[in-house]
Amino acid sequence: MxxxxxxxxxxxxxxxxxxxxxxxxxxxxxxxxxxxxxxxxxxxGGKRLRPAFCYWGWRAAGGGSDxxxxxxxxxxxxxxxxxxxxxxxxxxxxxxxxxxxxxxxxxxxxxxxxxxxxxxxxxxxxxxxxxxxxxxxxxxxxxxxxLDDARRRRGRAVYDLMRTEVMCGQYLDMLEGTRGEATVDTALRVVEFKSAKYTIERPLHLGAALAGADPRVTAALTGYGLPLGIAFQLRDDVLGVFGDPAETGKPAGDDLREGKRTVLVALSLERAGPAQAAALRRRLGDPALDRPGVDELRTIIEETGGLAACEAMIERYTGEAGRALASAPFPDEARDALAGLTVAATTRRT
Structure with missing residues (x-):
């Protein structure tokens, strides 16, 4: 379908x-x-990505037309x-x-x-x-x-885990913002639990569990879904700073105004000189940050190489997901649909 x-x-x-x-x-x-x-x-509104990944996780595991x-x-x-x-x-x-x-x-x-x-x-x-x-x-x-009781019972454990993980990820995100610093590793930990698992891996697992997937299929879905989920959130981080408000539905630079300690920001701080780092730390999280302030921080993120490094990470994680998908034991229809969702998740502008 x-x-x-x-x-x-x-x-x-x-x-x-x-x-x-x-x-x-x-x-x-x-x-x-x-x-x-x-x-x-x-x-x-919304892209309906999570339901789509759930459905194609079901089909990847051999689920039919129920x-x-x-x-x-x-x-x-x-x-x-x-x-x-x-x-x-x-x-x-x-x-x-x-x-x-x-x-x-x-x-x-x-x-x-x-x-x-x-x-x-x-x-x-x-x-x-x-x-x-x-x-x-x-x-x-x-x-x-x-769906029948047996199928729902298999899916319920995944559903419960998914809800637990996203709430833990949300807390870790708040914690990083409160501490005021984040390394690439700690920012990636937030990405994994707040977004990557919640958006792609667990919806895939949920569909597969409902279909009665064997462990080999579930492992293949992780090999594809987790790196794709990371790439998805890294793209979201870029859009949160450089996205067009007419397409994202949020004000320009809103993540900067909110003080998000994203991988993009961590990569920029790693590469920044003292003056650049001081300016980024001083302006990040300022609720009154105006358009010139947003432009200043965007320039720093670009000039430090933070944006280029983040784009390179997106490409690397997307490639990892693509290789995993190519070798996964999925029906052709499911593989083709997931390939299309890969593009939708990583090249979007909203």
């Missing part, structure tokens, strides 16, 4: 699940309608929604997917209604609750996907 068609089926399954949940929330109170509107807006796999895979979008909502609160991000982040949306609602109290606290609290709701619904959608 072409990857584009899988996206259509994933979207349909996801939106159908949310629509089934809607009457229950609105029966509690019409005041919950803004929560659903915020979720609808967030789910309207319709339940689409709903199981689509549940990962609710897990991703939860992670994004919470991540935006922790990073004080103003936008997500080209629109106000959830906490900013509800902060604005508070102000527009003229309610008493702290609008910022209301926005953050509401976002935390909506993120929690998405996390709960991700599990519910998985459990009601239509």
């Amino acid at each position: 072409p990857t584009s068609l899988i996206r259509k089926e994933i979207d349909e399954a996801l939106l159908a699940f949310v629509d089934r949940q809607r009457p229950g929330l609105l029966a509690i109170s019409d005041d919950l309608a803004p929560l659903m509107a915020a979720l609808d807006a967030l789910l309207g 319709g339940g796999i689409v709903a199981a895979a689509a549940s990962l979008e609710l897990l991703q929604a939860s992670a994004l909502i919470h991540d935006d609160v922790m990073d004080s991000s103003d936008t997500r997917r080209g629109q106000p982040s959830v906490h900013r949306r509800f902060e604005a609602l508070h102000r527009a209604q003229g309610w008493p109290g702290d609008a910022t606290a209301f926005g953050e609290g509401t976002a935390i609750l909506l993120g929690d709701l998405c996390l709960a619904w991700s599990g519910e959608m998985f459990e009601t996907c239509g």
Whole structure:
């Protein structure tokens, strides 16, 4: 099945699940309608990479046409929604997917209604609750996907591990930002657990487990998925500094403003002279960083060779994933689809 068609089926399954949940929330109170509107807006965007990798992990392991796999895979979008909502609160991000982040949306609602109290606290609290709701619904959608009990039982262990790892990775990311320093090795540790496993390796494993994969297939999926996941996040790091806001949906240089201790930043600091390093450390994490400030830091990252080194790492990890895929014991259809997803994950501009 072409990857584009899988996206259509994933979207349909996801939106159908949310629509089934809607009457229950609105029966509690019409005041919950803004929560659903915020979720609808967030789910309207996104690349659907995690469900796609889950589906093709299923096919790589010999899974057939059972319709339940689409709903199981689509549940990962609710897990991703939860992670994004919470991540935006922790990073004080103003936008997500080209629109106000959830906490900013509800902060604005508070102000527009003229309610008493702290609008910022209301926005953050509401976002935390909506993120929690998405996390709960991700599990519910998985459990009601239509696959039989034995298959769901095999997948549940992977699903639980995936959720644990991404939360640990998020903490490690916060920790690096708080410490104010990160080496390439510590930044790569964050990449592995916050993004690489969560975005690609574990979704592949989830699909494979649901299909009843043997250990040889699971190992081959790791050989392909983990380096590709690292390359995916390194590309995200580059876009966070050099991406076009019209395409990324986030302000220019937002990762610099948020003080992200990424591999890109660590590579730049390793190569920087004293004055360059001092300027990068001084301006990184400044919430008031303006466009000239962003341009200054971009210039430092380029002139130190940090950007070129990061691009070289992306190429190396992508090549490793490609070699693993070429020798993997997967059906041709799955191998071809995963090759297409490799390109989508590493050459994107959003």
